[in-house]
Amino acid sequence: MSTAVTETPAPPLESREHYLNVHYGVKSWLLTTDHKRIALLYLVTITLFFFVGGAFAVLMRLELMTPRGDLVQAETYNKLFTMHGLIMVFFFLIPSIPAVLGNFLVPMMIGARDLAFPKLNLLSWYIFVAGGTLALVSAISGGVDTGWTFYTPYSSTYSNTHVIVMGLGVFIAGFSSILTGLNFIVTIHTMRAPGLTWFRLPLFIWSTYATSLIIILGTPVLAITIVLLALERLLRVGIFDPALGGDPILFQHMFWFYSHPAVYIMILPGMGVISELVTAFSRKRVFGYSFVAFASLAIAVLGFLVWGHHMFVSSQSVYAGLVFSVLSFMVAIPSAVKVFNWTATLYRGSISYQTPMLYAFGFIGLFTLGGLTGLFLASLAIDVHVTDTYFVVAHFHYIMVGGMVMAYLGGIHYWWPKISGRMYPEVWARFSALVIFAGFNLTFFPQFILGYLGMPRRYWAYPEEFQVLNVMSTAGASILGLGYLIPMIYLVWSMRYGRPAPDNPWRATGLEWTTPSPPPTENFDAPPIVTEEAYTYSKEEPELV
Amino acid sequence: MPSEFALFPQRASTIAGSVDALYFFLVGVSLFFTVLIFAMVFGFAIKYRRRSEEELPRPIDGSMRLEVMWTVIPFILTMVMFAWGATLYLRNSRPPDGSLEVYVVGKQWMWKLQHPEGQREINQLHVPVNVPVRLIMTSEDVIHSFFVPAFRIKQDVLPGRYTTQWFQATRPGEYHLFCAEYCGNQHSGMIGTVTVLGAVEYENWLGGGASGESMASTGERLFQQLGCSGCHRSDAAGRGPALEGVFNAPVKLETGETVIADEPYIRESILNPRAKVVVGFRPIMPTFAGQVSEESILQLIAYIKTLARADRSKR
Numbered sequence: 001m002s003t004a005v006t007e008t009p010a011p012p013l014e015s016r017e018h019y020l021n022v023h024y025g026v027k028s029w030l031l032t033t034d035h036k037r038i039a040l041l042y043l044v045t046i047t048l049f050f051f052v053g054g055a056f057a058v059l060m061r062l063e064l065m066t067p068r069g070d071l072v073q074a075e076t077y078n079k080l081f082t083m084h085g086l087i088m089v090f091f092f093l094i095p096s097i098p099a100v101l102g103n104f105l106v107p108m109m110i111g112a113r114d115l116a117f118p119k120l121n122l123l124s125w126y127i128f129v130a131g132g133t134l135a136l137v138s139a140i141s142g143g144v145d146t147g148w149t150f151y152t153p154y155s156s157t158y159s160n161t162h163v164i165v166m167g168l169g170v171f172i173a174g175f176s177s178i179l180t181g182l183n184f185i186v187t188i189h190t191m192r193a194p195g196l197t198w199f200r201l202p203l204f205i206w207s208t209y210a211t212s213l214i215i216i217l218g219t220p221v222l223a224i225t226i227v228l229l230a231l232e233r234l235l236r237v238g239i240f241d242p243a244l245g246g247d248p249i250l251f252q253h254m255f256w257f258y259s260h261p262a263v264y265i266m267i268l269p270g271m272g273v274i275s276e277l278v279t280a281f282s283r284k285r286v287f288g289y290s291f292v293a294f295a296s297l298a299i300a301v302l303g304f305l306v307w308g309h310h311m312f313v314s315s316q317s318v319y320a321g322l323v324f325s326v327l328s329f330m331v332a333i334p335s336a337v338k339v340f341n342w343t344a345t346l347y348r349g350s351i352s353y354q355t356p357m358l359y360a361f362g363f364i365g366l367f368t369l370g371g372l373t374g375l376f377l378a379s380l381a382i383d384v385h386v387t388d389t390y391f392v393v394a395h396f397h398y399i400m401v402g403g404m405v406m407a408y409l410g411g412i413h414y415w416w417p418k419i420s421g422r423m424y425p426e427v428w429a430r431f432s433a434l435v436i437f438a439g440f441n442l443t444f445f446p447q448f449i450l451g452y453l454g455m456p457r458r459y460w461a462y463p464e465e466f467q468v469l470n471v472m473s474t475a476g477a478s479i480l481g482l483g484y485l486i487p488m489i490y491l492v493w494s495m496r497y498g499r500p501a502p503d504n505p506w507r508a509t510g511l512e513w514t515t516p517s518p519p520p521t522e523n524f525d526a527p528p529i530v531t532e533e534a535y536t537y538s539k540e541e542p543e544l545v
Numbered sequence: 546m547p548s549e550f551a552l553f554p555q556r557a558s559t560i561a562g563s564v565d566a567l568y569f570f571l572v573g574v575s576l577f578f579t580v581l582i583f584a585m586v587f588g589f590a591i592k593y594r595r596r597s598e599e600e601l602p603r604p605i606d607g608s609m610r611l612e613v614m615w616t617v618i619p620f621i622l623t624m625v626m627f628a629w630g631a632t633l634y635l636r637n638s639r640p641p642d643g644s645l646e647v648y649v650v651g652k653q654w655m656w657k658l659q660h661p662e663g664q665r666e667i668n669q670l671h672v673p674v675n676v677p678v679r680l681i682m683t684s685e686d687v688i689h690s691f692f693v694p695a696f697r698i699k700q701d702v703l704p705g706r707y708t709t710q711w712f713q714a715t716r717p718g719e720y721h722l723f724c725a726e727y728c729g730n731q732h733s734g735m736i737g738t739v740t741v742l743g744a745v746e747y748e749n750w751l752g753g754g755a756s757g758e759s760m761a762s763t764g765e766r767l768f769q770q771l772g773c774s775g776c777h778r779s780d781a782a783g784r785g786p787a788l789e790g791v792f793n794a795p796v797k798l799e800t801g802e803t804v805i806a807d808e809p810y811i812r813e814s815i816l817n818p819r820a821k822v823v824v825g826f827r828p829i830m831p832t833f834a835g836q837v838s839e840e841s842i843l844q845l846i847a848y849i850k851t852l853a854r855a856d857r858s859k860r
Contacts, residue, residue: 069733074730074731074732074733074734075730078727078729078730078732145729145730147727151687151688151726151727153686153687153688153704154687154688154727154728154729157687158653158686158687158729159729241704242703242704242705242706243704243705248688248703248704248705249703282593282602283595283600283601283602284602284604284605285604285605285606287605287607287608288606288607288608288611288612289606289607290607291607291612312634313690313699313700313701314701314703315700315701315703315706315708318634318635318638321634322631322634322635325627325630325631325634326624326627326631329623329624329626329627330620330623332619332623333616333619333620333623336615336616336619337612337615337616339582340611340615341607341612343582343585343586343589344605344607344608344611346585346586346589346590346593347589347593347605348593348602348603348605349589349593349602350593350595350596350600350601350602351589351590351593351594351595352594352595353590353594361586361590364582364586365579365582365583365586368578368579368582368583369575369579372571372574372575372578372579373575375571375574375575375623375626376568376571378623378626378627378630379567379571379626379627379629379630380630380631380633380634381560381563381564381567381629381630381631381633381634381637381697382564382567382568382571382630383630384564384634384637384697384698384699384700385564385694385697385698385699387699387725388690388692388699388725388726389725449552452553452554452568453551453552453553453554453694454554454692454694454695454721454723456692456723456724456725456733457727458727458732458733459732459733460732460733461733461734462733463721463736465549465550465551467550468550535604536604537601537602537604538601538602538603538604540601540603540604541604542603542604542605542606543603543604543605543606
């Protein structure tokens with residue numbers, strides 16, 4: 001981009017005013033409209049939720065060490081997997097990259113001072129906290145046992161748990177997503193720096209844009225579904241329960257109409273991060289920029305047309321099954337295109353193995369496996385056998401944890417110097433990235449085998465022949481849990497003791513690297529002007545292959 | 546039933562082999578692409594590792610040829626997977642004629658099964674080997690799912706409607722029956738055993754039951770007790786349509802539509818008689834919702850089916 005990439009020796013952090021030290025005190029944080037500070041508010045909040053959701057997972061894995069249900073009661077176990085799913089999906093994964101990295105980076109990457117609606121942005125966080133608080137209240141007061149999918153009529157008529165409070169929490173948090181998505185879309189449309197045309201945008205912006213589209217189109221449907229569920233549960237209005245004249249399959253259609261696109265809300269931003277990491281650590285323009293960009297939009301559009309693949313055995317019509325199957329196969333293509341382009345970007349690059357790149361490698365590998373196993377589930381005859389088994393559990397954890405969480409951690413490490421003004425300890429970071437990769441695979445790969453063997457998901461107790469694989473999975477989960485604790489510790493440590501970060505430690509392109517680390521409140525001293533495409537590392541003429 | 550550690554499920558139905566074949570095809574394709582991507586990522590990462598801090602590689606824009614290649618080849622492969630999976634699914638969705646029928650009622654947290662001959666079972670299903678078996682299933686409360694891994698079959702069992710699936714067991718033995726749709730507290734306890742018996746053993750088992758009365762006979766008794774027979778008279782002089790020969794036959798409705806009088810239609814006509822009234826009749830039948838259990842409805846259906854058969858044999 002226009003500003004020359006030079007490594008200036010970093011001045012002592014305290015001597016310069018930046019967004020972190022411009023004001024002090026709790027009030028300056030709780031009333032901030034600075035997108036960077038709001039990003040940090042989200043970072044703290046969702047990290048809390050991540051460890052709450054993780055604690056539920058630890059208890060589940062411990063219970064599953066033995067075939068008999070012995071550590072906790074069946075009722076408790078059912079609440080554990082429900083709360084794990086709900087907290088992780090709605091209060092960690094969905095806000096993770098968009099609300100933390102998106103908030104921090106969208107204005108910086110497009111050369112803007114802030115998002116289009118800074119106060120709305122702060123409001124989004126408060127709404128999120130309100131929703132999250134209700135979710136925690138529901139958890140503390142006894143929890144929910146419906147599964148995160150809230151299937152009717154179990155959730156509307158039979159469950160005796162705190163469905164309404166949790167539903168309200170998710171309902172409210174949805175508005176936070178919607179407002180954030182709206183904010184991003186308006187910002188990306190109207191606040192790009194002079195010269196920053198659509199096809200010069202970093203791919204992270206493209207994927208955030210595609211994600212925002214899904215959020216504002218899909219989330220209202222979730223809100224409607226929760227309202228209908230509440231009407232039936234509280235007022236006995238017959239919508240989903242056949243005993244009241246309702247249709248339980250209608251609920252599944254409505255739920256998955258949001259929740260399948262939500263899977264793309266959870267992976268597209270990760271794909272955007274990976275595009276940034278792969279280019280930065282091979283110092284090369286991304287291979288097939290426009291294909292990677294349009295693949296995001298294709299995923300966003302097709303993602304809305306595949307929800308019925310969750311319902312192949314639900315009694316949905318056989319012909320609907322055929323249509324959803326073929327569309328589900330088609331949504332795999334743009335994901336494959338992205339993987340191939342990232343891989344091709346490495347070709348003749350200048351590749352370094354810093355921690356963010358290790359996460360990117362991990363992402364590519366695990367997302368490939370997660371994507372390929374998705375084909376098994378799109379395939380009608382195989383899905384009949386593996387749906388609602390551990391195969392599905394393994395598949396979506398490869399996408400959401402192997403994909404999204406790897407991308408999120410990679411992104412956090414990559415932009416940490418910019419966010420905190422400090423470098424993280426590289427050796428520890430590489431070590432923990434490897435621990436996480438190993439722990440993840442040991443946790444979830446055995447579950448593919450368990451699934452094809454026929455072990456149903458959401459089982460508190462199980463037949464003995466499944467024990468060996470479950471013990472492997474539990475062992476992996478303990479390694480994985482440890483792996484997540486290490487970055488938590490050293491990142492906090494680095495905020496005080498880390499080496500001060502230069503403005504552009506990776507010598508990466510991108511407007512965010514042209515400002516000081518950490519940036520001043522207004523981001524840029526002077527509004528930047530863009531004269532180049534994204535990822536212009538070398539001035540040489542591009543080669544044609 | 547296996548209790549030993551295994552990496553692959555038993556295969557005990559006619560469709561299991563064909564589902565596994567498709568599964569292995571997908572495993573093969575997945576392995577190929579996984580190895581390809583891993584080899585490229587590791588290969589490039591090592592070959593093109595950064596050798597000096599100042600290194601700036603020459604940019605590459607992309608390649609239309611490669612983009613087309615890696616769009617078209619995966620597309621063709623996925624369409625093969627789709628066609629293969631869909632063909633099997635369609636084939637497996639149609640039960641062969643003359644299948645043995647077993648009626649299944651799921652409830653929190655048990656499977657109740659009844660054979661047309663009258664035998665009742667709980668969390669147990671005895672079936673003969675090499676004979677197609679069709680399950681007609683419903684739930685008394687929440688959604689359950691009838692899953693037999695060794696047969697590679699699964700179908701959700703819903704309250705308020707019938708779902709069906711079928712299988713033909715190929716090997717005598719005992720196999721897991723699981724509930725695969727989360728249904729509350731004892732979901733993981735809603736499990737049972739499918740016992741596949743040789744033809745002779747199955748006959749013995751059928752004869753050994755103490756029930757005596759077939760489902761159709763129970764249904765006939767209910768048909769009298771509930772007063773159905775007062776209106777649905779066989780001489781066509783009743784206030785309701787005669788039921789002889791009606792099962793699985795087209796029925797013309799007041800609205801002009803024609804529906805097939807299958808199990809769901811009969812169930813609906815018992816519980817919500819005014820929903821689909823037969824042409825020429827007035828909507829005067831009262832609902833029997835709350836008076837008959839799901840099992841009784843299945844017995845009534847079993848009885849109505851025998852009426853159909855009797856009538857057809859006369860022709």
